Amino acid sequence: MSTHYEPDTMLGRVVNEFEESAIALILGLMTIITFVNVILRYGFNTGLIWGLEATSLLFAWLVLFGVSYAFKVTAHLGVDAVINLFSPAGRRIMALIAALVCVLYAALVLKGAWDYWANFANLPQTTGRWFPTGLEEMKRTSYRGWYEVVDVPFPEWLRWIEPIMNDGERYEKLPRFIPYAILPIGMALLLFRLVQATIRIARGHSAGLIVSHEAEDAIADVSHMNKGD
Template identity: 75%
Template sequence: MSKRYEPETALGRIVNELEETAIAVILGAMTLITFTNVVLRYGFNTGLIWGLEATSFLFAWLVLFGVSYAVKVTAHLGVDAILNLVPRPTRRVMGMIAAAVCLAYGFLLMKGAWDYWANFANLPQTTGRWFPTGLEEMKRTSYRAWYAVVDIPMPEFLRFLEPLMNEGEEYEKLPRFIPYFILPFGMALLLFRFIQATARLVRGEQDSLIVSHEAEDAVEDASKLNWEE
């Protein structure tokens, strides 16, 4: 099993609670919607029209929350065959190079996610091909917040968004910028986790981004169970 990372700062604890709470709520909502749909379909020959789309969006949220969460608990797959062949100072340098690549990758993902989400949120995209050099000038024709999903109805408690995002026009369905918000938010969480991991490397608390060995731990746990039996 992967080691549990205990956050040291107040911000780390807040992000930790946010991720774990969100994952639990999303899993519960997916289970509830799916179970309700099964009961309605086989028991009453009906169903939630918006159930499949809602579950799909929730699954996307779960995946994107899980990406950053897996960085925190070191659950992503890693290969350390080469790292084990080099001395510790070299291993640490290689770890720093890997961390730099991860930071650049996370930053690019966040830029791309923001630019995609901005299309649906009446917000400007960033300029620059690889790294943001500023924000584009917004034009009237750039507004896309009226785009809506296919089946999920607009919740009444979100009607206050209509004068802000849709010029007072009513949304029949949920606007897309709401479920799509997980794209920039999830990538920001991923970048935050990469920064945390890099900081631990700099402080010398670990030599690489791989700080757990799930296969070896599983074999060890199995051997302990067999020994106890």
């Protein structure tokens, strides 16, 4: 199955550009930080103290962006042994059911992601056990915007957020609400991509959410390479 993706709406194009640009930027930053750290360590017997934490946070961003990206290009792996026992119409129905379950799951995770991040961003969490029914009333004692990461220093060009998020107090390290923002962003992208995939399946433009027979295709490719084909 082809993994080529062409967005057909303005929203789809905007989200696609944001997603791919963010992934490229994250990969570039991880490469630069790691390269600089290696040079400093082996060439000057020093290093970036915050390098490991920074690359770990960037890798977490990359993973969460990658989850939605893989749904976009139908790159997630799955088992289709049972699905292939059904007729094409039956497979389509099962694919739709699976997609709707995934949409429901993504909506639940998005609520949890927002509630977790809001605790660090001086924002209200949602009410409701499973689905949002409103926003909790925020109290001054509920603000957690002062929580910082362990090693990554606070960038000087972000000092303007201190009066907004930290009552004017100076940040020494990066506040956690910045790296943790990938939780609601990543889950919102996941929900968006799953809704897109569900619509494509319903319209007959896609057979499902997963790549079928990728393992078999990979084995065939390796076999051809070994034979010199």
